[in-house]
Amino acid sequence: MEFSSKLLEKAVNEMSQLPGIGKRTALRLVLHLLKQPQERTGFLTEALMNMRHQIRFCESCHNISDEKICEICAQPSRNHQTICVVEDVRDVMAIENTGQFKGIYHVLGGKISPIEGVGPSQLTITSLVEKVKSGKVSEIIFALSSTIEGDTTNFYIYKQIADSSILVSTIARGIAVGDELEYADEVTLGRSILHRIPFENNYKNS
Amino acid sequence: MEFSSKLLEKAVNEMSQLPGIGKRTALRLVLHLLKQPQERTGFLTEALMNMRHQIRFCESCHNISDEKICEICAQPSRNHQTICVVEDVRDVMAIENTGQFKGIYHVLGGKISPIEGVGPSQLTITSLVEKVKSGKVSEIIFALSSTIEGDTTNFYIYKQIADSSILVSTIARGIAVGDELEYADEVTLGRSILHRIPFENNYKNS
Incomplete structure (x- = not known):
C-alpha cells in the first residue's frame, strides 16, 4: 500500500498490529476516526491508555479487576x-x-x-x-x-x-443443547455416550 | 456483557464504536493489548492522536496529505x-x-x-x-x-x-478480468455488451 500521508500510514500500521486486523480493515477504521469529531479519537485513546496503565489483577483469582480483590472474590x-x-x-x-x-x-x-x-x-x-x-x-x-x-x-x-x-x-463435554447429533464430531459424540448421565439429572438445577 | 472492571468495560465500549467491531471482537483486541508491553498501547494511541490532530487535506485535490499540496498534485x-x-x-x-x-x-x-x-x-x-x-x-x-x-x-x-x-x-463497467461470464450479474453483463470495445484496443496501453 502506498500512502499519501506518513501520519495516516503510521496509524494504519499500528492498527494492523492488532490480531485479525489487516491493512485494509485498519485503513477503514482509521478513515472512520478521521470522519468523526476529534473527541471520538480522544475518548478511544484515553480509554485504552487508562485501561492499559491502571488495570489491576485480583490478588486472589488473578482476574482483571479495578480493586485489589475482584467483585467475585469479595462476595x-x-x-x-x-x-x-x-x-x-x-x-x-x-x-x-x-x-x-x-x-x-x-x-x-x-x-x-x-x-x-x-x-x-x-x-x-x-x-x-x-x-x-x-x-x-x-x-x-x-x-x-x-x-x-x-x-x-x-x-x-x-x-x-x-x-x-x-x-x-x-x-462436561458433549453435544451442545439444540445441536443435531448427525453433525457432531466423533470424539464429542463418543464422549457424550461414555459419560452419559442419569435421565432425571437433566431436569435438576445445580 | 458483565465486566469485572470499569476500565476494561470503557475500553471495550470505545473500541466497539468502530465500524464492524462488535463487543466480542473489541474485547479480544483490548485483551490483546493487555498482554502486550505497555509501549504497544502507547504507540497505537499516539499514532491515532497524531493522525487525527495533525493530518491535513491537500488544498487542491482534498486528498489526505501531510503537506499543503499532496505529493500527486505537486508532481x-x-x-x-x-x-x-x-x-x-x-x-x-x-x-x-x-x-x-x-x-x-x-x-x-x-x-x-x-x-x-x-x-x-x-x-x-x-x-x-x-x-x-x-x-x-x-x-x-x-x-x-x-x-x-x-x-x-x-x-x-x-x-x-x-x-x-x-x-x-x-x-468502464464490465466483467472483471479473470471472472467467469456465467456468474456475472445481468446489468454488468448487459453493459459490457452495450459498451463493447474494438478487439485490438484490449492490447493497447493507455
Missing part, C-alpha cells in the same frame, strides 16, 4: 471452597452469564503452549497449587478448552495437586 | 488537465496502484446520500466546479462506485459542468 455469599480454573477473563464472563456457578475462579492467564513459548511459570499455577495446599479448597473444576494445550495444562496442574484429597473435575 | 510531470473524481483516499490508492492514470485527482470526501444525511455542501463539489470553470481542465473522469448514491453524485456534478466544453467520462 462472602459465594462458595470459596470451590474453584473453577479458567484461561482468561472471557471465560469468567461466559460462566458468570450462565448463573450456574456459585464458587470462585482462578484465572491462569493462558495455557501451557511450547509452540507459543508459554511455560507453566508464565501462568498463575503456583498460586493455585498454594491455595489447594492451604487446605481451604474442597473442589477444583477445570474449565479450559479441550485442546492439546488445555489438556496439557489440566494434567500439569493435576499432577501437582494429586496428593491432596480434594475433588477434581472437568466441565 | 509537474502529471497531467493537471485530466481530473479523476473519486470518493476517498482509498480510491486514490487503488487507482495509483494500477499505474494507468497520469492525471490528478479530486477527492469528494463521500457521495451524496440523503439517507446518511450527506448533502452536496458536505462534499468538495464547489471546488471541483470552480476548477472546471477556471478553464484549466480538459477532462473529468468519474470513478465513483456505481450505486444510486454514486450515480446521483455523478449526475449532480455533471449538471453543473455541462455547459463547459470539457470531456466527461466514467470508468
